Structures are given as structure tokens and as C-alpha cells.
Amino acid sequence: MAPLKITIPAAHTSHEGKTFTEYEVRINHPFPRTSTTLQKRYSDFNALDSALRSQVGAPPPAPLPPKSWLGGGLGILGFGSTASSPALIETRRQGLEKYLQAIETGEDGRWRMAKVYRDFLGLNDRLDAKPDKFPGSQFGKDRVRDSSDWLDKYSEVKSHLQDVRKQLTLREQATAATAQHEAGAAAKKGLLRAGTLISALEEGLQRLGGKPGDDWGGDRLGDGEIRRRRDYISAIRKERDGLDSVLNTMAVKSAVSGSGASSSTSSAAVTSEQKSALFKSGSASHQQAPSGRRVLGAPAKETERTRELDNEGVLQLQRQIIREQDEDVVDLTTVVRRMKEMGVQINQEIVEQNAMLGLLGEDVERVGGKLEVGKKWMKKIR
Numbered sequence: 206m207a208p209l210k211i212t213i214p215a216a217h218t219s220h221e222g223k224t225f226t227e228y229e230v231r232i233n234h235p236f237p238r239t240s241t242t243l244q245k246r247y248s249d250f251n252a253l254d255s256a257l258r259s260q261v262g263a264p265p266p267a268p269l270p271p272k273s274w275l276g277g278g279l280g281i282l283g284f285g286s287t288a289s290s291p292a293l294i295e296t297r298r299q300g301l302e303k304y305l306q307a308i309e310t311g312e313d314g315r316w317r318m319a320k321v322y323r324d325f326l327g328l329n330d331r332l333d334a335k336p337d338k339f340p341g342s343q344f345g346k347d348r349v350r351d352s353s354d355w356l357d358k359y360s361e362v363k364s365h366l367q368d369v370r371k372q373l374t375l376r377e378q379a380t381a382a383t384a385q386h387e388a389g390a391a392a393k394k395g396l397l398r399a400g401t402l403i404s405a406l407e408e409g410l411q412r413l414g415g416k417p418g419d420d421w422g423g424d425r426l427g428d429g430e431i432r433r434r435r436d437y438i439s440a441i442r443k444e445r446d447g448l449d450s451v452l453n454t455m456a457v458k459s460a461v462s463g464s465g466a467s468s469s470t471s472s473a474a475v476t477s478e479q480k481s482a483l484f485k486s487g488s489a490s491h492q493q494a495p496s497g498r499r500v501l502g503a504p505a506k507e508t509e510r511t512r513e514l515d516n517e518g519v520l521q522l523q524r525q526i527i528r529e530q531d532e533d534v535v536d537l538t539t540v541v542r543r544m545k546e547m548g549v550q551i552n553q554e555i556v557e558q559n560a561m562l563g564l565l566g567e568d569v570e571r572v573g574g575k576l577e578v579g580k581k582w583m584k585k586i587r
Contacts, residue, residue: 208309208310208317209232209233209234209235209309209326210232210233211230211231211232211233211302211305211306211309211326212230212231212302213228213229213230213231213298213301213302213305214229214231215228215229215298216228216229216294216295216297216298217229217244218294225246226246226247226294226297227244227245227246228244228245228246228247228250228298228301229242229243229244230242230243230244230245230305230326231243232326232327241327243326243327245325247272247297247301249325250269250301250304251269251272253321253322253325254269254304256319256321257308257316257319257321257322260319260320260321261315261316261319263315265304265307265308265316266307266308266311266313266316267303267304267306267307267308268304269300269301269304270296270297270300270301270304308322344401344404344405344408347401347402347405348405348409349405349406349408349409349410349412349413351413352413352426354409355406355409355410355413355434358402358405358406358409359406359434359437359441361402362399362402362403362406362441362445363441365395365396365398365399365402366395366399366441366444366445366448368391368395369392369395369396369399369448369452370448372388372389372391372392372395373388373392373448373451373452373455375388376388376389376392376455377455389452389455389456392448392452393452396445396448396449396452399441399445400445403438403441403442403445406434406438407438410431410434410435410438413425413426413431413434414426414428414431429518
């Protein structure tokens with residue numbers, strides 16, 4: 206289990222009646238991503254330390270700050286109180302924070318697994334709570350954690366739908382009954398998985414938009430982005446339902462063909478319109494009609510990226526496209542520079558090779574001259 210992130214960001218001193226100080230203990234939980242805040246007095250920490258020493262049989266890895274700045278017997282008697290000194294309160298706050306962090310991050314987990322420690326932080330209450338106490342828990346590992354996780358799961362849905370198209374194509378092309386059954390089962394499995402993820406995306410989008418009563422502590426999205434992602438969900442749900450309809454139609458067609466009722470196959474056959482609509486590229490599933498919300502001189506032809514954007518959104522999109530083009534120009538410049546360097550190196554290599562060929566030609570001439578001289582000496586000897 207990953208250690209909890211525990212901090213004590215502040216301390217509050219109350220002067221109503223008897224003066225006392227409360228320390229704000231903040232706990233960040235990894236799943237579900239949320240945080241809880243507790244108000245604890247020094248006496249609570251002192252009772253925790255005593256109980257841990259009693260249950261574990263050893264002191265915690267970090268010492269508890271002393272009750273007073275005097276320490277010893279005088280501190281036990283109540284002399285040297287820190288309530289009147291902000292500097293001493295800050296020192297104790299830091300010591301208490303280190304005390305809890307040492308227990309939570311230490312290699313020895315006896316203290317953080319002790320019941321008294323978990324009761325002190327209210328962790329046992331979270332374990333005893335029913336799973337449906339926090340939003341989205343019904344989806345388990347498919348629960349949307351934040352906006353980035355939402356996009357990852359959306360990409361996963363698109364991947365599953367693409368696999369379903371592939372399996373439907375294999376089922377249509379298969380001639381053996383076993384291959385048709387396997388491809389159909391794989392397509393059905395992908396459709397079920399996509400349906401679960403789509404439901405998780407819908408629930409997560411509600412929390413990303415600020416669903417009341419959700420204390421998950423994640424980031425929120427603006428209204429424009431919420432509308433855009435809602436359109437994405439509508440498109441993939443329509444795409445998923447269309448693929449499911451094609452699969453059911455194929456199953457009916459196969460059953461009718463197997464029973465010999467050829468007269469009914471025309472009503473059960475997959476139409477060419479269904480095939481062209483569902484087996485084309487995934488980008489076609491996102492084509493939307495122009496919203497008519499924005500006119501820039503002339504009716505704008507809406508695209509997937511500009512739909513539901515106002516003038517400011519279009520301007521930001523244009524700036525983003527310009528930045529991407531600038532980055533592409535930089536990459537192109539790097540490639541051109543590399544090609545230039547390669548050309549210079551090739552030219553240098555050619556120059557060196559020409560020089561070596563020139564030296565070789567001189568050597569050939571010199572050796573040829575020596576051969577001529579040798580031939581003349583041979584003639585004289587004869």
C-alpha cells in the first residue's frame with residue numbers, strides 16, 4: 206500500500222476560556238483521490254504516542270515533541286507552555302508533522318498498521334464504509350480519476366471499437382462456422398467493454414463538470430470542454446450501437462442461412478449503407494453538423510476541432526495551430542540542416558577519393574615508366 210501524504214499546514218490557537226492550540230492534520234488519499242482534514246490537540250498526539258508504545262512495544266521512529274519548551278518534570282507539571290508563543294507553536298507543528306510522516310514512510314510498518322494509529326487518522330472509518338460511498342466506485346478500476354484519465358479511457362474506447370470493426374470484417378470474410386463464432390464472440394466482448402467504459406466516461410464527465418456533493422478533489426473543466434466531451438460520448442455511443450446492430454444482423458443472417466430460409470435473408474442482410482457508415486475511418490464518426498453559433502464574415506464550415514467554440518476559442522485554436530506549425534518548421538529546419546551536413550560530408554569524401562585517385566594515377570605512371578626502362582635494359586642484354 207502506498208504511503209499517505211500527511212501534512213500539518215497550520216495550527217490554530219483558541220483563546221475562548223482556557224487557551225489551547227489545535228493542529229490541522231491534512232491527509233491526501235490516493236484512491237479515491239480526495240483529502241480529509243482533522244483537528245487534533247497536543248494531548249491527542251500524546252495519547253497516540255503512549256498507545257503506540259504500549260501496543261507495538263517500541264517507540265515510534267521519530268520522537269514526539271515535548272509538551273513544553275522546558276521539558277523534563279517542569280514540563281509535565283505544566284510549566285513552560287507554548288500557547289503564548291507563535292514561534293514555539295510553529296516548532297511544535299513541524300515536530301508533529303515529522304512525527305506522523307516518519308510513521309507513515311518508515312520501512313517498519315508496525316506503527317502505521319496499529320489500530321490506534323488508524324483510528325487517530327480516521328482510516329478505519331474509510332475501510333468500513335461501503336464501496337458506494339464515493340462517486341464512481343461502481344466502475345472499479347475503470348473509474349475516471351481526472352481529466353487526463355478521461356482522455357485515456359476515451360482513447361481506449363476508440364481502440365476497442367476499432368478492434369470490433371476488425372472482428373466484424375473477419376466474421377464476414379470467414380467461411381468456417383468456428384471462425385465466424387470466434388470473431389463474433391470477440392466483437393461482442395469488445396462491445397461490452399466499450400459500453401462499460403462509455404458509462405464510466407459519462408459518470409466521470411459529471412464529476413469533471415462539478416457534480417454536487419463530490420469531494421474527490423480532482424480538477425474541473427469549463428463548460429465549453431464539457432460540451433465538447435459530451436459530443437465525443439454521443440458520437441462513440443452512436444458508433445458502438447451501430448456496430449452492435451451490425452453484429453446482431455450478421456447473427457440473424459447466419460441463423461437464417463443455416464435453416465435454409467433463403468427467402469428471409471434479404472431482410473436480415475447487412476446493408477451497404479451500414480457497412481460504409483461503420484467500416485470507414487474513425488474520423489467519420491465525429492462529423493457533426495455546423496452549429497451556426499459563430500459567423501466570421503461568412504458561414505464557417507465546422508470541423509471536429511472548431512465545433513462548439515466561440516470566437517475566443519477559435520482564436521486560441523488558431524494560435525495553437527500556428528505553434529504546431531512553427532514546431533514543424535523547426536523540425537524541418539533540423540532535417541534540412543542534417544541533410545546539408547550529410548551533403549558536405551559526401552562532397553568532402555568525394556574530394557578525398559579524387560585526390561587518392563590522382564595519387565594512384567601518378568603511381569601508375571611512375572611504375573609504367575620503370576617498366577619501360579626495364580624493357581630497354583632487357584633488350585640491351587639480349
